[in-house]
Each structure stands twice: as C-alpha cells, then as structure tokens.
Amino acid sequence: MNPEEKEFLSGYHLEDYPRPSVTSDIAVFSLRNETPLTYRDEPKKKLSLLLIKRGNPPFKHHWALPGGFLQPNETIETCAERELHEETNAEISLLRHIGTFSEPERDPRGWIISQAFLSILSEQQLQNMLIQGGDDATHAEWFDVKFSHLDNREILTLEQGQTVLSAELQSVKNQYDMQKWNILNNDGLAFDHAKIIASALTNLREEVKHFQLLFQFLPEKFTLSELQQVQQAVLDKQILSANFRRKAAEYVAETGEFTQGAGHRPAKLYRRNK
Amino acid sequence: MNPEEKEFLSGYHLEDYPRPSVTSDIAVFSLRNETPLTYRDEPKKKLSLLLIKRGNPPFKHHWALPGGFLQPNETIETCAERELHEETNAEISLLRHIGTFSEPERDPRGWIISQAFLSILSEQQLQNMLIQGGDDATHAEWFDVKFSHLDNREILTLEQGQTVLSAELQSVKNQYDMQKWNILNNDGLAFDHAKIIASALTNLREEVKHFQLLFQFLPEKFTLSELQQVQQAVLDKQILSANFRRKAAEYVAETGEFTQGAGHRPAKLYRRNK
DNA sequence: CAAATAGTGTCTCTAAGACAATATCAC
C-alpha cells in the first residue's frame, strides 16, 4: 500500500457513520421418522425444523430461528455456525445463504439486518446434538413442517406435540422485480422469521428437486428407497419409484453392501458419487 | 406490545455491541452494439458492465462497482438504487441480490460487509442515464465483458477503449459446501469486486439460460432475433435460431407490428407475455 | 438477382411420467 493510501486510512473512521447491527439466522432442517404401523413397515420420513423458544423480550415465549449477532473478525457463515453451536450444540456441514432481510422495522430492538441461512442435519448429526440439548431458559425443539399452497397464498404450519405455530404468506414482486414475502397472518413465530422460513423452504425444495442437498439428510450409506423418502418428504409429493431410481442412478454409486433383517427383500446400499 | 417488552426495550442499547458498516454494491449490465460491417448487417450485441473509477483512496485509480453505505431507515435494495442513482444517474427497474461478502479483511478501511446486487439496464434506460453522465472526480464507464473458462479457472476480462482490466478466479467449495470465489490474480479492480462480478455473471447466465431477465435488456417491443442476440451475448454461445424460436414462443406474444427498412425481410415485433 | 435476415418443417435423441412385472427377504 502506498503512502497516500496509508495516510488516508489513518484519518478514516467508520464509526463516524451510522451502522446497523447484523445477525445470522439459520433455518435448520432435518428428518424425523414416523412410528411404523406394523413390524414390516418402513417408517415414513417427515421434514422438521429447529426452533428456539425465546426466554426474553422481545417476543418472549414466541418461537424463533436460532441465530445471533455478527462479531468482529468473523464471516456471516462463521457467525451462523457459532451461534447455532452455542444455542443447540449442533455441528453443521452445510450452509446456504438464502437472503438478507433488512426492512428497518423488522426488529423492535432497532436497526438489525438478518443474514438468513439454510442448513441440514443428518440423523447422525442430530443424535450427536441431542446428547446436550435442552437447557431451561431458552430451549430448542424440532417442529414438523407443512408448507402448502392455497389460492395465491402459502400456509406454513409447524407442529411439535401440543404446540402448533402457523403463518400465512403471500409471494409478491417488489418494484425491482424481486420475489418478496408478505406476512398476512402469524401465530407464534418471532420477528419476521415466518418470511425467512418460507424463503428457506422454497430454496430447499428447488434444490432438492434437482437432487441437490438431498444427501445432507442421510448417513454416508443409504438405500435408494431412503433417498426417495427424503425427496418425497421435502417436496411433499409422491414419486414413482421406477422413475426416481433411473434419475437417482446418476448421483449415486453402489457400495456392494446390503441392508439386513428388515422383513422384506434386502436393499443395496449406495453412497453419493463424484 | 406488553409492558414487560416495552420496559426491556427501553433499557436495550444496540450501540453497546460492535457493529459492521454495510454497503450495497451493484453489478449493472447492459448491451452495446458493435458497428456493422455493411449497410445490410444487423449490429451484434455485446455484454457490458458499468464500473466507476475511484478518485480517492482506498484503491485510488482502480475501478469499482457502483455502491455505497447503507443508511438508517432504508432497505439494502433502496440503498442500492439510491447509490446507483447518485453515482451514475441511472434509474433501475430490476435488482437481484446475489450474495453477502463479509470476509473481515475485504476492505482496508475496516469492518465492512457488502450486499451484492445484479441489475440490468435496457438501451432505453441507458440513453436516459448518459444525458447526465461523467463528472470529473469519479467517472463511470461501460466495459465490454468476457468471462471464460480455462482449465479449472475463470478468466474475467473487462475492456473499455485502451483500458483493460482482468482477473483470474477459481470456484471452490468452503467447509459448508458453499460455492466461493478465490481471486488468483487481479489487475485493476478494487476490493474484492472481481468476486462480486464473477458471482453476478454466474447468476445472470443461469437466469438467462431459462429465459429470465432477458427482457430487461430490451425495449418493450423487440424481434425474436434481437432476443436471441441478447441470450447469445450473455451466454457467449451461438444458438440455432429455429430452436431458439420454438423455445422463445412460450415467453412472448405478437404485437402485430413489423420492423421496416432494414435491407432484408421485415421481422415481427413481439412483447413479453403474461 | 444478390445479400442478408426472417421464419418453418422435420428427424433424431434424450429424459420424464406411467404402469406392468419380477425378485427376495422375514415370518
């Protein structure tokens, strides 16, 4: 750096200008197994989302995405990982940035813009996390996710035991032709997190349609039926297995191993290829 | 809001915690016509990018994307529009958020995170803008864009008259499986703007492949050949017109009007449908 | 007519969706 630049920088103070606070907020998805009906049944998989019950204002007793404030000398990705680990002990291997939420009124505490992320935990990663889950003040829970289209609105429903959260959203375009969510109704979710969840779900589904992110839900070795279950759970749509397998073949490689003792024909175990 | 929340908020001070500065930076693309060889030739279209020559440190005399600091009571989109208008007098009708750049060392002035946007100006919008372009301290220019793959690297070349800027980038995945650009070489571009430009180009191309954003480059009425020229210029790839037309039919509607006096068969004028 | 662009028809190949049929385990 030349002297002129050095001198300029020494007289420059970012603190002289107004600055927002910045948070990273993470929508963490995983799968849960429904209890099978008979001993022979394979359990169906259901998409679930990690939420945290807020113990303090603002939005005390509401449910929010895990997340927290960006600190100096870290990227927004590092911040997301750190906050998630602090709040839930989860270790993540995937992040997708899904947007920045910067509306001035979005947080009653003041000028706070949110870096929204999507993450996925496999069943394995979920086990490790639960070992040290659930303290008292703020506690985390997995909610079953429903996200369905009705007329020109989207209905988001999150269920966990007796607790049911819901939100009604509309997807519109702003003056810059950007897709944007409006919250028409919101029951139980903090801040504008219904918007972030809707964005995350839309992103997740789009990727999963093209066989992306799918493997993040599963252990290293899996059957094609399991892989199909994942896609079906995320997209909330049934697929014919013959067609699924033909398409999936492109993304997986055989391990040579088989499942055992399931009460029906054993299945080949695959791993992700490339 | 209940009394407890109110009381909490009155004792809450965001300023007690460290905060970054936030900027919006915009990669604005447009098309320029090459000069035709003969009177009958239709001009070929070339993709161009708007850059600003910095008149002050840091990176004095380097070229940078238009942009500037986020102010209170505005969204990052409003900030992008405002800064672009202040610096170039351009009026935009499209923005796409293409990422957040938050590496702590990305700006020598200190902790500044960038909200990166993509925008497009039509020839019409470009005319209006140039009426009041080019003051002295900082001045804006349109650069021809080349972005080509070589081995496992991407070569970005920006040309404007005698001025040639270039950068060499590599696309890698970080530990969160996120696509990330590394700058291997950089000649003339300020900050990490080579990364932002590479991201913007990748996004733009992906959308243009699927006939999105294409119409932003053109006036309301256009011929299918013009539309094809746009796609070809952005993707830097020749397409067979028969196939292009079959696909394009899905997105356009006839106006009933025709071009005139071009030295060859007149073409139907279309507009975007839906 | 020549040069240039506009526009159509059709063949091939690939991929997706639907559906039928066969395979193999635990009990």
Next chain:
DNA sequence: GTGATATTGTCTTAGAGACACTATTTG
C-alpha cells in the same frame, strides 16, 4: 405362502439439438 419392499423393463410423450428448406425485403 403372505406381506412387504426392491428392482427392472418398456410404452408413451415432451423437449432439445441439428439441419434443410422457404420467404421477404433493399439495393
């Protein structure tokens, strides 16, 4: 054998790419 899931084959249809051909203007 029965019930369940695993796996393969094939028919049909939609779309993309390649290419040959026709149409219409100005000079």
